[in-house]
Amino acid sequence: DAGVIQSPRHEVTEMGQEVTLRCKPISGHDYLFWYRQTMMRGLELLIYFNNNVPIDDSGMPEDRFSAKMPNASFSTLKIQPSEPRDSAVYFCASSSQTRGEQYFGPGTRLTVT
Amino acid sequence: GDSVTQMEGPVTLSEEAFLTINCTYTATGYPSLFWYVQYPGEGLQLLLKATKADDKGSNKGFEATYRKETTSFHLEKGSVQVSDSAVYFCAQSGGGTSYGKLTFGQGTILTVHP
Numbered sequence: 001d002a003g004v005i006q007s008p009r010h011e012v013t014e015m016g017q018e019v020t021l022r023c024k025p026i027s028g029h030d031y032l033f034w035y036r037q038t039m040m041r042g043l044e045l046l047i048y049f050n051n052n053v054p055i056d057d058s059g060m061p062e063d064r065f066s067a068k069m070p071n072a073s074f075s076t077l078k079i080q081p082s083e084p085r086d087s088a089v090y091f092c093a094s095s096s097q098t099r100g101e102q103y104f105g106p107g108t109r110l111t112v113t
Numbered sequence: 114g115d116s117v118t119q120m121e122g123p124v125t126l127s128e129e130a131f132l133t134i135n136c137t138y139t140a141t142g143y144p145s146l147f148w149y150v151q152y153p154g155e156g157l158q159l160l161l162k163a164t165k166a167d168d169k170g171s172n173k174g175f176e177a178t179y180r181k182e183t184t185s186f187h188l189e190k191g192s193v194q195v196s197d198s199a200v201y202f203c204a205q206s207g208g209g210t211s212y213g214k215l216t217f218g219q220g221t222i223l224t225v226h227p
Contacts, residue, residue, distance in 0.1 A: 043217050048213065048214060091156055100162075100213075102159075104149075104157040106156050
């Protein structure tokens with residue numbers, strides 16, 4: 001299996017621009033998670049989906065952040081407009097209800113200047 | 114609510130030293146417990162897990178035992194290598210309304226010197 005795939009791996013953008021991060025979960029997994037990691041705040045859960053339906057978005061920091069999962073093999077996390085404080089590494093992870101452990105993608109390093 | 118507390122880091126050891134990273138949890142019900150490792154520039158990788166009390170998870174020389182009586186899941190390795198330098202995260206699975214979700218500790222940075 002290819003594992004969780006994220007794109008792009010690196011993104012540099014200017015403040016005010018729209019940023020879209022993409023994730024392809026492991027085939028057959030029915031949970032998908034979006035995390036953000038920074039030195040200051042550590043690893044934070046932003047939102048997670050079960051069978052393509054958002055279950056808990058309480059970690060989404062502001063209305064500037066939105067996430068979608070149009071089908072079982074694709075999810076996006078969008079930031080519009082982006083701000084310098086959004087600079088972080090964003091991870092996507094997926095899991096199967098029957099096993100519980102999450103499998104992480106390699107992350108997208110976002111820099112907003 | 115559910116939480117995970119890891120020992121403060123960073124931890125610095127010499128090669129072949131014994132490693133312990135403490136982890137305790139609070140939970141309603143009986144969660145599964147996990148250790149993840151993150152190497153520089155990479156995502157988190159599952160290192161080992163245990164799903165019920167007294168289970169021992171093990172992988173790559175690391176092991177941890179699910180202790181219900183002390184609500185702990187300490188990570189140990191008998192002889193560390195330079196290649197073990199990484200950040201280690203303890204985590205527990207949620208139950209009830211947070212089923213499917215993992216609660217992570219803050220992470221412990223391990224540096225191993227030759």
